Amino acid sequence: MGILEIKNVNKRFGGLQALGNVNLTVMENTVHAIIGPNGAGKSTLLNCLVGKLLPDTGTAMFDGRSVLGKKPHQINQMGISRVFQTPEIFADLSVLENVMIPCFAHRDGSFKINAMSSLMRERDMLDKAEHILEDLNMADKRDMHAGSMSRGDKRRLELAMCLVQEPRLLLLDEPTAGMARADTNNTIDLLKEIKAKRDITMVIIEHDMHVVFSLAERITVMAQGTPLVEDTPDKIKGHPKVKEAYLGEAA
Amino acid sequence: MLGLNRKDAILLLIVAVLALFAPFILNPFPVDSALAQFNAGYPDLMQRFVIFGIFAIGFNILFGLTGYLSFGHAAFLGVGSYSAVWMFKLLSMNVLPALVFSVVIAGLFALVIGYVSLRRSGIYFSILTLAFAQMSFNLAYSVLTPITNGETGLQLALTDPRILDSAQVGGSLPVTSLFGAEMRSAMTLDLAGWSFTFSVGYYLCAIIMLIAFYLSVRLFRSPFGLMLRAIKSNQQRLNYTGLESRPYTLAAFVISGMYAGLAGGLLASMDPLAGADRMQWTASGEVVLMTILGGAGTLIGPVLGAGFIKYFENIFSKINESILHQWFAFLPDGVQDFIVMILYPFIGKGWSLTLGIMFMLVVIFLPGGLVEGGQRIARLFRRTKTTDGDVVSTKTKPAE
Numbered sequence A: 001m002g003i004l005e006i007k008n009v010n011k012r013f014g015g016l017q018a019l020g021n022v023n024l025t026v027m028e029n030t031v032h033a034i035i036g037p038n039g040a041g042k043s044t045l046l047n048c049l050v051g052k053l054l055p056d057t058g059t060a061m062f063d064g065r066s067v068l069g070k071k072p073h074q075i076n077q078m079g080i081s082r083v084f085q086t087p088e089i090f091a092d093l094s095v096l097e098n099v100m101i102p103c104f105a106h107r108d109g110s111f112k113i114n115a116m117s118s119l120m121r122e123r124d125m126l127d128k129a130e131h132i133l134e135d136l137n138m139a140d141k142r143d144m145h146a147g148s149m150s151r152g153d154k155r156r157l158e159l160a161m162c163l164v165q166e167p168r169l170l171l172l173d174e175p176t177a178g179m180a181r182a183d184t185n186n187t188i189d190l191l192k193e194i195k196a197k198r199d200i201t202m203v204i205i206e207h208d209m210h211v212v213f214s215l216a217e218r219i220t221v222m223a224q225g226t227p228l229v230e231d232t233p234d235k236i237k238g239h240p241k242v243k244e245a246y247l248g249e250a251a
Numbered sequence B: 001m002l003g004l005n006r007k008d009a010i011l012l013l014i015v016a017v018l019a020l021f022a023p024f025i026l027n028p029f030p031v032d033s034a035l036a037q038f039n040a041g042y043p044d045l046m047q048r049f050v051i052f053g054i055f056a057i058g059f060n061i062l063f064g065l066t067g068y069l070s071f072g073h074a075a076f077l078g079v080g081s082y083s084a085v086w087m088f089k090l091l092s093m094n095v096l097p098a099l100v101f102s103v104v105i106a107g108l109f110a111l112v113i114g115y116v117s118l119r120r121s122g123i124y125f126s127i128l129t130l131a132f133a134q135m136s137f138n139l140a141y142s143v144l145t146p147i148t149n150g151e152t153g154l155q156l157a158l159t160d161p162r163i164l165d166s167a168q169v170g171g172s173l174p175v176t177s178l179f180g181a182e183m184r185s186a187m188t189l190d191l192a193g194w195s196f197t198f199s200v201g202y203y204l205c206a207i208i209m210l211i212a213f214y215l216s217v218r219l220f221r222s223p224f225g226l227m228l229r230a231i232k233s234n235q236q237r238l239n240y241t242g243l244e245s246r247p248y249t250l251a252a253f254v255i256s257g258m259y260a261g262l263a264g265g266l267l268a269s270m271d272p273l274a275g276a277d278r279m280q281w282t283a284s285g286e287v288v289l290m291t292i293l294g295g296a297g298t299l300i301g302p303v304l305g306a307g308f309i310k311y312f313e314n315i316f317s318k319i320n321e322s323i324l325h326q327w328f329a330f331l332p333d334g335v336q337d338f339i340v341m342i343l344y345p346f347i348g349k350g351w352s353l354t355l356g357i358m359f360m361l362v363v364i365f366l367p368g369g370l371v372e373g374g375q376r377i378a379r380l381f382r383r384t385k386t387t388d389g390d391v392v393s394t395k396t397k398p399a400e
């Protein structure tokens, strides 16, 4: 039994079959990578998991409970956080505020009126937010306007926003795209560290094979909306079908 | 202080000083001088400054923080006024129960309108709120006449029950009061050529405005305020972060509706009558102007905007042609007539033209409103100071 079970998921956009009969099982506490060429349907699959899209058919269970038909905030409260392919942050707010929002969401649930408590006196929330920013080497950017940062920094900020919620399942859609090499390596180390520290399952979509092979314990290769093969990184490296469909052009 | 950081505490203190000394500050000109025209320190107008300040502070909680632009907030102001007058008629001339009742009823009203309108966002939300407000306005004139007294407006009558007050003795209408202190009672201080009036009504309004302002500062700096700002910034992200935006926007809507109700209740407490025109769309538009003019999303902006607009409405509109002639009397006749002719459209009934032009200038050149203007001026001063410093240092270097 995996923590995430996707069965027979189909999604069409007009005439385009974006997802065709997707079956995928992600085991608890593993890092599972999904790779595949552009337009393979990787992001669409994640969109179905976080409540952005409703698939035409199929089921998706997280920890034995269906996520389909639930609202995005409900899915997040179940313990699923996502980093988007194009950074989704609160561009008008400071970096620290960006990280504090998920802190409160994690502590207080989906709605709470605490209009008379002061943000700067929420010591434990502040500590938590500052701590995660330190982990991501962003402590110096704490008071910066989030929207004015580089794309790579925005991505790291979004990662911080997800990690601070201590999710059980972390969905990462190209988390290192647009990052400098050093930051990419940093992110790899950070994800490894978090993985070692506590129970967390990660699904990671990535075009950068260095990232994939440094982190993944299982890899699924998708093309044209359907998973082709799923195996361990070593087996995937030598798989003829994979070379043909993906690695051949990426290498 | 009071759970505020230093900067906010100083701001609150400044607002408090301005509000409490307003009778002096707004009356800078001696009574007999030509400029006495521009004195705004009489109770009636000062009350309106702070009451509309409250209205705008509340509106800013919704619009400034969440970005949801309501075009129907005057409905809550009107509901507040009607509720207050009904309390004066039925219960007592004490303003306290009237104010509480206005806030509660306006809050309930906002809950219903907000619940429906917040199903949409952007322009559709604005239109829905506008539709509701116009509906209330029209109903107040027609079907709801038993409650609103239609076109005449709701007024006090000698035959009103007023169950808590002791039986009516004299033949005149009772006046609003706070535990015996009559709202209209005032004390005048004559000092040399100046005359300052301190009225109970104004000070009640000012103190309530300070409390309202303090609460809004707390709200701005709270986690709840942060969530509201997050809604304005990226509602999608907020949802994927595990927060439901609708209850937050609804809460903000109801809170700002209660502020509007409070303002309406205060208007009625100062002058116990309520008419439907208070709910008209122009009144809803006015609070939008106030907030944007002062600086939406800033703490002090709405209060400044409200003061600014009310000042124009009441002072500029009173300048007439003969006053203009008086001012330019020192010029030769032809020039004088010419200048008066040019200025005439901008004064008196034309005050809204002046206001409109100023509003456009502010929106185009100072998108952050008057507050941004103030900040820019402050920055300018700071910069000239530092460049002065640089000049000094380059001058001293060669000497070394």
Ligand SMILES: Nc1ncnc2c1ncn2[C@@H]1O[C@H](COP(=O)(O)OP(=O)(O)OP(=O)(O)O)[C@@H](O)[C@H]1O
Binding pocket: A013, A016, A018, A036, A037, A038, A039, A040, A041, A042, A043, A044, A045, A085
């Ligand atoms: N909301 C949508 N409406 C219509 N078509 C869509 C929508 N979302 C995705 N598609 C289409 O579905 C297909 C799969 O897109 P998807 O974004 O899932 O690919 P991907 O594997 O994430 O690719 P990439 O590596 O470029 O991110 C593409 O052809 C895309 O154009």
Ligand SMILES: [Mg+2]
Binding pocket: A042, A043, A044, A085, A173
């Ligand atoms: Mg994608």
